[in-house]
Amino acid sequence: MDEVRTAILDPMIGWIVLAAFSVLWILLGWWFGRDSEDLEGFMLAGRRVGLALGVATAMATWVTSNTTMAAPQLALQLGLWGMIGYSLGAVGLILFAPLARRIRSLMPGGFTSGDFVRLRYGTTAWRVFLGISLFYALGWLISMGTAGGVLIHALTGIDYRLGMTVILAICVAYTLLGGLRAVIGTDFLQTVIILVGVVVLAWLAIRRVGFEPMHAAVLAERPALLDLLFPAAIMFLFNNLLFGIGEIFHSNVWWSRAFAFREGVGLPAYLIAGLLWIPIPVVAGFVALGVPALALNVPSADMVGPMVAAELLGQSGAVLVFVVVFAALASSLDSLLAATSDLVLTDLYRGHLRPDATAAELARAARWIVLGLGLLTWLLCLPRVATLAALLHFTGAFVASTIWPIAAGLYWRNASSQGAVLGMLLGTASGLLAYHVIGFYVAALVSAAVSMAVVLIATRIAPDRFEWHELATSSVAAGRSEGGST
């Protein structure tokens, strides 16, 4: 990539912004998490998170680099339906609201989504689920680490590897210092920064380009982007809807928050967060429709957002985009680091390797796992292997297969273990097949449909008789319970 042609900010300005916000996030992370010494405090913020912080952390985590950078990319590739389809990602948050309430009431002492699958469906389903969940988490981490490096390079010319290293190191540092309290505390400020930044950019873009020139240029050069019957885009819309639901229903990022929120907060927090999230991809994405009007040469599709904003708004706009995407990256990376390390700690380390580990040993291991996960992500991000959207949609085949096993397992006493295992395996396989044979925009759709059919048929043919109290009695905190198996 040609740095001279694409860099908008002076590298020195880039380093100053990076340094200033790095210090801010690390200090805040330490301050918020200063009382998180024990395992429950470190992993779940003491289970007392209130509504304001709950809404903000759900919003901030779901506004990722994929929203701020891939939304413009999708608008450029799929037009109006690209950004509207991305907005439907909010449905996942909204539908998770009642699930969060049920999770909190069924598993008041629960720690991870893996806990639930193990207790509800048994060891085989647990292992299949862990495979899917950890693969997805790693994909998301790589996607965001890559986005960090790409953004810094696009805006400042700073080497991709250096930028990616700095962003990862900062998130690892403050997650290590304060655990989930640090993550949730910084998320509040990051959400406000993201929202203010995105809104300022949108209003300025509306004034500087205007709807008429934007519409006319797109109509002349790329009319498909305005086509309301663009078939691939409509498929993408439904696919993204299911992808978002699958991501949220299975991922420990959202489950750990359901456990961390104080009683009665989960439902309103996820509901409000979902409603406030809906407009963000449209606001962040529509600037890409200005590309034809601006006659901009975009060298890489996933750089279109920062490039258009910098082209429109100059140096101060470039700094603003930098700050917004840095906040979006940090707010998601820290959440994912914390939640994935919880999963590794509880379900792999304690569940498979050290079932008798004490709480003190687990608290120490939690910090080493955060560090190790950060290092692994850094290694996998070193070669820039995939565009953000490609990586994102590849994992869609995996996560969409978990929607029905999770939802049915939470509400249906007779949802069976066999149905869950087969649903996840066959759903993933068919989703991957569709991804390669048809296209990325149907992977989650096919995966969710096959998984649904399998779960429904299995529940009908061989129903289970699960006792809900097993979730409550067996899911007592790691290090305080009697063991790790069902």
Added chain:
Amino acid sequence: MIASIGFLEVLVTGATIVATASPIVLLGLWVRDALRGDLW
């Protein structure tokens, strides 16, 4: 079926107005929780 300028304008302006209100809602909730001692 091509989207009109009006459709684009309503979609983007509406989304931007809602997004503008979001930080205000968040700060309002924060003040409410802080006054009740419910932040953490």
